[in-house]
Amino acid sequence: MTKATAKKVCTTLCPPVDLSGEASWTDFDAPALVGESLRFVSGEPDGNRFRVRYYRDGEQQLKARIWFGPETEGPPGHAHGGSMAAVFDEVLGLAAWAAGYSIVVGNLNVSFRNLLPLQQVVTLESRVISAEGRKIMVHGRICSGETVYAEGECLCITIVKK
Ligand SMILES: CC(C)(COP(=O)(O)OP(=O)(O)OC[C@H]1O[C@@H](n2cnc3c(N)ncnc32)[C@H](O)[C@@H]1OP(=O)(O)O)[C@@H](O)C(=O)NCCC(=O)NCCS
Numbered sequence: 001m002t003k004a005t006a007k008k009v010c011t012t013l014c015p016p017v018d019l020s021g022e023a024s025w026t027d028f029d030a031p032a033l034v035g036e037s038l039r040f041v042s043g044e045p046d047g048n049r050f051r052v053r054y055y056r057d058g059e060q061q062l063k064a065r066i067w068f069g070p071e072t073e074g075p076p077g078h079a080h081g082g083s084m085a086a087v088f089d090e091v092l093g094l095a096a097w098a099a100g101y102s103i104v105v106g107n108l109n110v111s112f113r114n115l116l117p118l119q120q121v122v123t124l125e126s127r128v129i130s131a132e133g134r135k136i137m138v139h140g141r142i143c144s145g146e147t148v149y150a151e152g153e154c155l156c157i158t159i160v161k162k
């Protein structure tokens with residue numbers, strides 16, 4: 001990236017970003033469902049790492065508007081692959097909870113398709129694909145318009161009370 005195209009890195013708190021959803025989406029209150037423990041990805045809504053807002057779409061599938069801040073940097077000016085994996089981990093696991101399954105994530109596969117520029121609001125679209133016994137499969141993608149940055153396939157396993 002040239003100096004001319006590089007986005008200014010915020011050394012103090014970056015300005016507010018617009019995480020609003022589409023008209024047909026409704027707000028989804030993650031802490032009300034799973035408690036306050038999900039701080040690693042969505043715990044600092046005004047911070048410089050991730051800013052996340054959750055929704056359900058018209059089909060009740062979980063959607064997230066996500067801003068990857070300067071502290072998610074991997075390749076210069078772009079998101080670290082691990083930061084995208086962390087986002088998939090939380091959002092796809094949460095999607096299974098939102099669908100009524102008490103799970104933890106057993107396996108997560110991520111395909112990185114395009115470098116994701118920092119300080120851009122993107123959408124994570126999720127879909128619960130199947131539920132067979134204790135195995136809940138959830139797929140998702142991080143995208144903006146026609147551009148897909150990454151795809152995730154998440155095997156969730158329902159928790160067994162001991
Ligand atoms: C996922 C976990 C609960 C499964 O342990 P368990 O309750 O003893 O269940 P099992 O190992 O019997 O697995 C249940 C089924 O899921 C399958 N499974 C579990 N983990 C799997 C994985 N990583 N990949 C593929 N299949 C997996 C098993 O093969 C088994 O399938 P089967 O019923 O067809 O034989 C356990 O491994 C665990 O707690 N892992 C840590 C999870 C975690 O830290 N996630 C991140 C935070 S959410």
Ligand SMILES: CCCCCCCCCCCC(=O)O
Nearest residue numbers: 034089090093094097103105
């Ligand atoms: C027993 C309550 C546990 C609530 C956990 C919500 C899990 C959502 C997915 C988190 C994924 C992860 O932590 O790796």
